[in-house]
Amino acid sequence: MPKVLISDKLSDRAVEIFKERGIEVDFEPGLPAEDLLKRIGDYDGLAIRSATKVTEEVLNAGAGRLKVVGRAGIGVDNVDLPAATRNGTVVMNTPFGNSITTAEHAIAMMMALARQIPAADASTRAGKWEKSKFMGVELFGKTLGLVGAGNIGCIVADRAQGLKMKVVAFDPFLSPERARELGVERVTIDELLARADFITLHTPLTDGTRNLLNADAFAKCRKGVRIINCARGGIVNEADLKDALESGQVAGAALDVFEVEPARDNPLFAMDNVVATPHLGAATEEAQENVALQVAEQMSDYLLTGAVSNALNMPSISAEDAPRLQPYMTLACQLGSFAGQVTETAIKAVTVEFEGHVAKLNVKPLVQAALAEVMKPFSDAVNMVNAPVFARERGIEVSEIVHDRPGDYQTLIKLTVKTERFERSVSGTLFGGKLPRLVNIKGISVEAELTEHMLYITNHDKPGLIGGLGSVLADAGINIATFHLGRAAAGGDAIALIAVDDSVPPDVMEKLQALPQIMQVKTLNF
Numbered sequence: 001m002p003k004v005l006i007s008d009k010l011s012d013r014a015v016e017i018f019k020e021r022g023i024e025v026d027f028e029p030g031l032p033a034e035d036l037l038k039r040i041g042d043y044d045g046l047a048i049r050s051a052t053k054v055t056e057e058v059l060n061a062g063a064g065r066l067k068v069v070g071r072a073g074i075g076v077d078n079v080d081l082p083a084a085t086r087n088g089t090v091v092m093n094t095p096f097g098n099s100i101t102t103a104e105h106a107i108a109m110m111m112a113l114a115r116q117i118p119a120a121d122a123s124t125r126a127g128k129w130e131k132s133k134f135m136g137v138e139l140f141g142k143t144l145g146l147v148g149a150g151n152i153g154c155i156v157a158d159r160a161q162g163l164k165m166k167v168v169a170f171d172p173f174l175s176p177e178r179a180r181e182l183g184v185e186r187v188t189i190d191e192l193l194a195r196a197d198f199i200t201l202h203t204p205l206t207d208g209t210r211n212l213l214n215a216d217a218f219a220k221c222r223k224g225v226r227i228i229n230c231a232r233g234g235i236v237n238e239a240d241l242k243d244a245l246e247s248g249q250v251a252g253a254a255l256d257v258f259e260v261e262p263a264r265d266n267p268l269f270a271m272d273n274v275v276a277t278p279h280l281g282a283a284t285e286e287a288q289e290n291v292a293l294q295v296a297e298q299m300s301d302y303l304l305t306g307a308v309s310n311a312l313n314m315p316s317i318s319a320e321d322a323p324r325l326q327p328y329m330t331l332a333c334q335l336g337s338f339a340g341q342v343t344e345t346a347i348k349a350v351t352v353e354f355e356g357h358v359a360k361l362n363v364k365p366l367v368q369a370a371l372a373e374v375m376k377p378f379s380d381a382v383n384m385v386n387a388p389v390f391a392r393e394r395g396i397e398v399s400e401i402v403h404d405r406p407g408d409y410q411t412l413i414k415l416t417v418k419t420e421r422f423e424r425s426v427s428g429t430l431f432g433g434k435l436p437r438l439v440n441i442k443g444i445s446v447e448a449e450l451t452e453h454m455l456y457i458t459n460h461d462k463p464g465l466i467g468g469l470g471s472v473l474a475d476a477g478i479n480i481a482t483f484h485l486g487r488a489a490a491g492g493d494a495i496a497l498i499a500v501d502d503s504v505p506p507d508v509m510e511k512l513q514a515l516p517q518i519m520q521v522k523t524l525n526f
């Protein structure tokens with residue numbers, strides 16, 4: 001009988017469902033990290049919320065038996081996904097169960113901030129009657145800057161419009177059509193900062209959103225802007241926020257999430273114009289019942305039947321197709337991940353073409369796997385299962401083309417991403433029927449293997465690139481593992497894909513970017 005551990009506070013419905021499905025369950029909310037480490041090897045499944053940190057150490061300790069980690073909620077930043085994937089542990093989440101609740105919390109925080117309700121409540125209970133101290137501001141007619149127009153952001157926009165606010169939104173995935181449908185104005189981040197009276201954040205914490213609201217951003221805001229963060233700590237730089245609150249540039253902040261959680265002695269707590277809650281965004285009876293029920297069902301299905309839903313690191317395919325598709329799946333994911341990481345503007349269309357051996361297989365899971373990887377840099381919630389819906393909601397057209405023609409390779413998968421500004425293709429094949437290789441980027445032939453830490457460079461085909469790049473990396477003690485170059489024509493545009501043994505820190509990236517031959521350099525992780 002499979003055995004599951006619940007190590008965070010989940011609704012009792014989860015325990016009931018596991019038992020009903022014939023799964024042994026230990027319910028130990030608040031289990032200390034050292035005990036989790038000692039005991040995880042005894043379980044097939046681990047059900048969590050945000051408190052349990054599922055680190056590489058925990059996953060390694062569970063390796064061999066731990067088959068699934070189920071997150072009752074959306075964000076999986078407390079789970080080491082690459083380590084789970086390496087250990088063959090499926091990580092599932094419940095992408096929609098707490099969206100309404102979290103959106104309602106953001107609205108509640110905005111109102112609390114506008115009318116200083118927590119401070120007024122404390123003062124009134126203390127017997128003071130400070131009517132003039134607590135002068136508020138109306139929401140009516142104010143501009144709400146929405147950063148991130150996904151599941152939660154869209155609900156917040158809808159509720160704010162009900163309060164007669166004007167909503168301006170920034171999200172690289174927000175198409176003009178979707179913005180029109182939502183009744184929001186699509187703007188750049190700088191426009192949003194300049195116009196918003198209130199700014200509310202609804203993005204995952206990624207390299208692109210970390211410190212999104214920092215000193216520079218606050219300086220671009222209207223004086224007296226108010227900030228609401230019910231997404232993730234780290235999207236707002238807390239030290240910069242404190243300075244901006246002290247100077248009056250920011251009039252107030254309502255924070256549900258913090259750089260370090262649990263947040264016990266955060267310097268922001270000493271400030272009058274801060275409203276704080278202990279990561280309560282998803283904390284309603286309804287949302288907790290939804291996510292507990294969903295995670296328990298999904299984990300039971302996987303442990304008992306092998307069916308996979310809402311997995312973030314595993315494609316959803318039947319047991320029969322799995323072994324045949326697996327190498328192509330890896331290739332499709334690598335092409336998608338490459339395209340997603342190099343794409344910076346709103347995606348209009350994704351096309352996946354198949355040629356040779358792969359064209360004879362069921363290519364649908366490959367399209368979904370590639371598509372999910374394209375969109376992953378922009379959302380924690382996207383996975384192979386929900387990628388088509390996710391794309392449709394964002395106005396991204398997805399096409400699959402299966403060619404019945406001989407080609408240069410035994411198998412070829414070509415992925416094309418069209419954005420508002422350009423169209424970029426990347427193709428790959430399998431060497432020896434199993435080893436994925438990139439063979440073409442933007443029409444330039446290459447032959448590259450994708451490894452954990454990579455640099456992707458677009459450059460002018462001029463002498464000196466290899467020498468300059470080699471010295472910058474060598475000075476930083478970073479070893480080059482492989483180096484692949486390709487060019488459109490002699491002296492024209494060129495690209496380089498370099499595998500390095502360690503991640504490249506920002507100061508070294510700046511030095512690389514300053515090399516005269518380099519147009520753009522990006523780090524990529526696979």
Ligand SMILES: NC(=O)c1ccc[n+]([C@@H]2O[C@H](COP(=O)([O-])OP(=O)(O)OC[C@H]3O[C@@H](n4cnc5c(N)ncnc54)[C@H](O)[C@@H]3O)[C@@H](O)[C@H]2O)c1
Binds near residue numbers: 147280377
């Ligand atoms: N406080 C809580 O308890 C709580 C509860 C649920 C979710 N969350 C957080 O809220 C986040 C959003 O949840 P969701 O369900 O709406 O996710 P979602 O994936 O549906 O939406 C996220 C949106 O952010 C956009 N985005 C990504 N990078 C961006 C950037 N640099 N600038 C602007 N937009 C960007 C994406 O395009 C996407 O549309 C989750 O990632 C999670 O971290 C917090």
Ligand SMILES: O=C(O)CC[C@@H](O)C(=O)O
Binds near residue numbers: 074279
């Ligand atoms: O479980 C929680 O309380 C928080 C959940 C929330 O942060 C999420 O990402 O779904």
